[in-house]
Amino acid sequence: MRIAVLGGDGYCGWATALYLSRKGHTVAILDSLIRRHWDNELGVQTLTPLSPLPARLQAWREATGESIEAHVGDACDYEFLAGFVREFSPDAVIHFAEQRSAPYSMIDRRHAVGTQVNNVVGTLNLLFALGEFKKDCHLIKLGTMGEYGTPNIDIEEGYIEIEHNGRKDVLPFPKQPGSFYHLSKVHDSHNIAFCCKVWGLRATDLNQGVVYGTVTDESLLDERLINRFDYDEVFGTVLNRFCVQAAIGHPLTVYGKGGQTRGFLDIRDTVRCVELACLNPAAHGEFRVFNQFTEQFSVLDLALQVQAAAKKLGLKTEIDHLPDPRVEAEAHYYNAKHSKLIDLGLQPHLLSDSLLDSLMNIAIRYKDRVDLAMMMPQVNWRNAVNDRSRTAPLAAVAK
Amino acid sequence: MRIAVLGGDGYCGWATALYLSRKGHTVAILDSLIRRHWDNELGVQTLTPLSPLPARLQAWREATGESIEAHVGDACDYEFLAGFVREFSPDAVIHFAEQRSAPYSMIDRRHAVGTQVNNVVGTLNLLFALGEFKKDCHLIKLGTMGEYGTPNIDIEEGYIEIEHNGRKDVLPFPKQPGSFYHLSKVHDSHNIAFCCKVWGLRATDLNQGVVYGTVTDESLLDERLINRFDYDEVFGTVLNRFCVQAAIGHPLTVYGKGGQTRGFLDIRDTVRCVELACLNPAAHGEFRVFNQFTEQFSVLDLALQVQAAAKKLGLKTEIDHLPDPRVEAEAHYYNAKHSKLIDLGLQPHLLSDSLLDSLMNIAIRYKDRVDLAMMMPQVNWRNAVNDRSRTAPLAAVAK
Numbered sequence: 074m075r076i077a078v079l080g081g082d083g084y085c086g087w088a089t090a091l092y093l094s095r096k097g098h099t100v101a102i103l104d105s106l107i108r109r110h111w112d113n114e115l116g117v118q119t120l121t122p123l124s125p126l127p128a129r130l131q132a133w134r135e136a137t138g139e140s141i142e143a144h145v146g147d148a149c150d151y152e153f154l155a156g157f158v159r160e161f162s163p164d165a166v167i168h169f170a171e172q173r174s175a176p177y178s179m180i181d182r183r184h185a186v187g188t189q190v191n192n193v194v195g196t197l198n199l200l201f202a203l204g205e206f207k208k209d210c211h212l213i214k215l216g217t218m219g220e221y222g223t224p225n226i227d228i229e230e231g232y233i234e235i236e237h238n239g240r241k242d243v244l245p246f247p248k249q250p251g252s253f254y255h256l257s258k259v260h261d262s263h264n265i266a267f268c269c270k271v272w273g274l275r276a277t278d279l280n281q282g283v284v285y286g287t288v289t290d291e292s293l294l295d296e297r298l299i300n301r302f303d304y305d306e307v308f309g310t311v312l313n314r315f316c317v318q319a320a321i322g323h324p325l326t327v328y329g330k331g332g333q334t335r336g337f338l339d340i341r342d343t344v345r346c347v348e349l350a351c352l353n354p355a356a357h358g359e360f361r362v363f364n365q366f367t368e369q370f371s372v373l374d375l376a377l378q379v380q381a382a383a384k385k386l387g388l389k390t391e392i393d394h395l396p397d398p399r400v401e402a403e404a405h406y407y408n409a410k411h412s413k414l415i416d417l418g419l420q421p422h423l424l425s426d427s428l429l430d431s432l433m434n435i436a437i438r439y440k441d442r443v444d445l446a447m448m449m450p451q452v453n454w455r456n457a458v459n460d461r462s463r464t465a466p467l468a469a470v471a472k
Numbered sequence: 473m474r475i476a477v478l479g480g481d482g483y484c485g486w487a488t489a490l491y492l493s494r495k496g497h498t499v500a501i502l503d504s505l506i507r508r509h510w511d512n513e514l515g516v517q518t519l520t521p522l523s524p525l526p527a528r529l530q531a532w533r534e535a536t537g538e539s540i541e542a543h544v545g546d547a548c549d550y551e552f553l554a555g556f557v558r559e560f561s562p563d564a565v566i567h568f569a570e571q572r573s574a575p576y577s578m579i580d581r582r583h584a585v586g587t588q589v590n591n592v593v594g595t596l597n598l599l600f601a602l603g604e605f606k607k608d609c610h611l612i613k614l615g616t617m618g619e620y621g622t623p624n625i626d627i628e629e630g631y632i633e634i635e636h637n638g639r640k641d642v643l644p645f646p647k648q649p650g651s652f653y654h655l656s657k658v659h660d661s662h663n664i665a666f667c668c669k670v671w672g673l674r675a676t677d678l679n680q681g682v683v684y685g686t687v688t689d690e691s692l693l694d695e696r697l698i699n700r701f702d703y704d705e706v707f708g709t710v711l712n713r714f715c716v717q718a719a720i721g722h723p724l725t726v727y728g729k730g731g732q733t734r735g736f737l738d739i740r741d742t743v744r745c746v747e748l749a750c751l752n753p754a755a756h757g758e759f760r761v762f763n764q765f766t767e768q769f770s771v772l773d774l775a776l777q778v779q780a781a782a783k784k785l786g787l788k789t790e791i792d793h794l795p796d797p798r799v800e801a802e803a804h805y806y807n808a809k810h811s812k813l814i815d816l817g818l819q820p821h822l823l824s825d826s827l828l829d830s831l832m833n834i835a836i837r838y839k840d841r842v843d844l845a846m847m848m849p850q851v852n853w854r855n856a857v858n859d860r861s862r863t864a865p866l867a868a869v870a871k
């Protein structure tokens with residue numbers, strides 16, 4: 074298949090592009106490289122040293138003989154995006170090209186508006202490019218489990234049958250997103266569903282859980298193929314951050330009681346889920362939703378697992394319960410369905426000690442790159458303005 | 473009360489500003505006047521000749537002795553909007569300042585993106601201005617009944633109790649909006665609900681039905697106070713358009729079978745509903761939703777009522793069933809609740825022959841201003857691109 078990966082230089086996007094290329098698909102990456110710039114803005118760097126995109130692609134050619142095209146530009150630039158769609162003529166477009174950090178979106182108005190405009194306009198542009206030039210292309214959009222929030226009922230995959238006053242209908246599952254970022258994904262979902270209805274587009278919304286891990290079979294082939302490993306309070310996802318904290322002797326930063334329960338998955342399952350969606354496309358006019366995660370954990374569960382795994386490596390780890398900077402339930406019911414990708418053949422990589430070992434060993438290897446000042450939350454959901462540039466402590470590098 | 477009316481130069485906004493001023497409130501209008509420009513862009517004019525905003529306000533002073541402040545600028549300009557909020561320090565902000573035409577949003581990508589960015593960013597800016605500078609201000613936001621679509625179950629006011637797999641929760645009513653415009657209102661609703669939760673803002677979302685009528689007690693005081701009367705295929709709402717069509721002998725343009733059923737209300741009820749929301753504010757942290765309409769009609773019902781009322785005036789009227797340019801069910805279940813504003817004291821102006829007479833007589837008075845070329849739908853929901861500038865027939869003025 075001809076597969077375009079929008080946001081293919083990012084964390085999930087890069088792993089996906091390599092995986093699909095190795096599986097024999099013709100892959101093109103479209104990316105504005107803005108994610109690298111956000112590191113600059115925040116004064117942080119990924120734990121792992123990233124090669125420039127051209128060097129990454131050169132390494133891929135050398136390691137596998139396969140070429141991945143790169144198109145550097147912004148999905149919010151319609152002429153650029155539509156030109157790419159016409160020229161590359163993809164069978165499937167995988168859309169990762171969004172600002173994906175909840176804390177980043179909560180810094181202040183500029184970041185909130187920037188996140189929503191970037192994500193909503195990029196997705197609208199993609200919908201129009203497909204509507205104008207490539208209606209049969211299958212859109213695979215990265216959503217988030219965070220679109221649902223934490224309702225007191227089971228979470229279904231996108232839709233729920235509701236019986237009310239003696240009548241029934243199957244309706245979109247109600248959304249209660251918890252940040253301006255998560256809201257942007259809800260906006261996207263509504264926009265995509267509508268375009269499937271009016272123009273007959275075909276789309277799969279992958280409501281992904283929290284991703285952990287960094288290594289995939291492909292990224293191991295050459296050091297220049299190494300993937301991002303974000304551990305900071307803005308872009309670092311919780312399990313990756315805990316592993317880095319354990320590796321350098323920093324207390325694990327649990328927000329509040331830690332009863333916040335979410336769906337999680339290994340990045341090796343992210344890439345496989347996306348492939349399964351490609352190989353089993355939505356029908357014309359269909360807006361399909363898969364919940365893309367493999368296991369549920371509470372934040373405290375994860376902290377305890379990391380603490381135990383660290384102990385086996387001879388590391389003593391404390392758990393700090395910080396005041397929760399987010400506005401969220403710290404204890405709640407959570408039961409989200411996630412059978413559709415399993416039905417298509419997903420064989421999950423469940424969380425294991427060996428994965429935690431691997432993450433902590435990567436963190437130990439690169440510990441000189443860890444900035445301790447980036448561990449503590451600086452973005453408080455309760456404030457309309459978080460002046461991160463002022464509140465950030467001076468950078469302190471781990472010894 | 474000190475009440476700010478954003479979009480106060482528009483159709484509902486102008487009527488509301490006058491009504492609240494006459495009721496003794498201190499009213500300020502904030503408006504970019506872009507709605508007047510959209511008429512220019514589309515090559516259309518309101519049936520009724522509008523005075524410039526300063527002349528409107530001068531007439532209001534002369535007629536009543538009351539002053540309404542005007543602040544001309546864009547809600548998408550945060551410095552301007554936030555400066556206004558700090559300076560005027562409103563007790564309530566009524567937010568009409570959005571692009572409100574579904575067909576306009578469906579013209580092409582530029583209009584879709586423009587509508588969503590304008591509406592979403594304007595509302596985000598307002599939320600941040602309140603979050604930063606006026607947290608106790610009551611936000612009254614104009615939403616639309618179109619946020620719900622046409623589910624096969626009763627439509628509740630904003631929330632629905634769902635029982636699922638033996639558990640219960642009260643969740644946001646699922647949304648199935650039918651245009652990029654309606655989608656923008658859904659995005660707004662989610663954004664506002666979130667800000668009420670995280671910052672403790674207080675908001676009322678008025679999910680308004682289709683408004684008809686043009687005259688209010690206040691606008692009658694001076695001809696310079698006359699309100700808009702849009703009859704064109706882009707901004708004209710259905711009942712107003714039918715009355716103009718009947719008055720000039722044009723067939724009533726029913727889209728498809730005409731079984732499309734919606735909630736409707738008289739503009740005199742719009743202004744009263746807004747006042748009731750002001751006088752009975754939402755609690756701090758509450759995101760409250762009222763369905764703001766008084767009666768349900770199908771499009772064909774309305775056409776038949778207009779035809780009958782026209783006959784009494786000696787006008788012979790045909791009904792044309794055009795292919796529906798929208799993607800919507802032409803026959804469907806529809807039962808939307810609307811008791812909350814009644815409970816607060818709304819006494820509806822139900823649709824009557826005298827109102828239809830009045831609308832047709834206004835149309836007859838201004839028939840020289842009617843452009844027949846603006847009657848037929850030129851924006852097809854099924855097309856990603858509608859080149860309105862190319863497809864528009866040459867303007868033909870009614871004799």
